[in-house]
Amino acid sequence: MRILVAEDDQALQDVICLGLRDSGYQVDAVDRGDDAIDQLKWYDYDVAIVDWRMPGGEGIDVVAWARKHDKPTALLMLTARDAPADRIRGLDSGADDYLVKPFDFGELLARVRALQRRPRGVAAPVLEKGRVALDPARREVTADGRPLNLTATEYLILELLMRRSPAVVERKQIAEHAWEDETDPLGSNAIDVQMSRLRAKLPSAGIRIVTVRGAGYRLDTG
């Protein structure tokens, strides 16, 4: 479990980081609000412990930023402000929990554990078409409950076709979606080969890939 600690009091930061590491967490620490936002921008933390007062942006701004950008990180505000009005403001800015300094370290750990129990984000819906069900979370495709064994590339292509169905998907879009370097497969027959392999795995799946000459491909039922 990965935790971000944003606290400008060096002594307190050390205590928190050491204690958390001791409990087996992967901890990164920053001492500025803007640095905290940077970290959240690039890494996927499970929990962030954010001090209210910090140089470079208040903790409350960090929380608001994370909420605005739909980060899955659970946010715990940490502060010396213990007036009810402050707590209310902290929580209403989007924090999931609020702990007042000085605090018992064991309680901090317990609150972190409580936050970890939150399910992450919203479950991706299962795409269904014909007899085929594609589950993006499990990365699994089944036909009548039986798994179709798709390779990574085949999966990406089928996912795109299912999402767009019944619209036509251009070759270029397929290239962009399923290849790192989207110019690569256009000069070759790579896409053709993939489509052929994919089709070979679909019969009796209740869907079929229709070629639209000069335009691309489309997924149809039946």
Place this chain on the structure above:
Amino acid sequence: MRILVAEDDQALQDVICLGLRDSGYQVDAVDRGDDAIDQLKWYDYDVAIVDWRMPGGEGIDVVAWARKHDKPTALLMLTARDAPADRIRGLDSGADDYLVKPFDFGELLARVRALQRRPRGVAAPVLEKGRVALDPARREVTADGRPLNLTATEYLILELLMRRSPAVVERKQIAEHAWEDETDPLGSNAIDVQMSRLRAKLPSAGIRIVTVRGAGYRLDTG
């Protein structure tokens, strides 16, 4: 928004119920622990505010029951016990938040709002899958009650897989969660080796780690 209030002090119960209704919530109240469980059994509450000491079953038992039965209700414990050890026990029993009496009513409202924001459904404090139980607080993993001796890295990986199950977890996410410097294991086969060691300890544990080529790993039962 539907809330259950379980509090045996009639005066306090009235205050809470009136205040919540005033804020537009639909509130049911009970004054016994067993009644609280009954209500949770039959109705689908968004939030339950549960006092610790009550006739007919302690609040902590209500919380444990709700978690054990996968109730999606967010649980807030309310109590006069403010020793850190009590708070920790309350939270680790599965409560999502813990508020000490006497409290500011505005803060209660803010904490309720914070609970509402989280996606519905919260995992139990102990993760269970197949015959394996993983207790994050004790940092212990058992299969059928017998301890599996996992190393620190193996534990971190298994914890992540169990939390995300049945979703696929990318290698990069595994790297971020189980290693300090997440770029390190990606260039090597460190993750592969850890997975191999972990698998070696899992047979007959009722779970299995499935490789999803090009995507990552997934924990499945069976």
Place this chain on the structure above:
DNA sequence: GCCGGTCCTTTCCGAATGGTTACGGCCTGC
């Protein structure tokens, strides 16, 4: 009907991916 272009399919092979094992360095506890 012929022709050019687009698309399909199959085969082949190099490369990538991942699993397993042995080894050795490092840290910890005694």
Place this chain on the structure above:
DNA sequence: GCAGGCCGTAACCATTCGGAAAGGACCGGC
């Protein structure tokens, strides 16, 4: 400072994947 556990490295292996190539099918236009 020694023993043992932990974990990364490297080597080896099995398997899979996907693109190149080649030949054929199909389509549309003239």
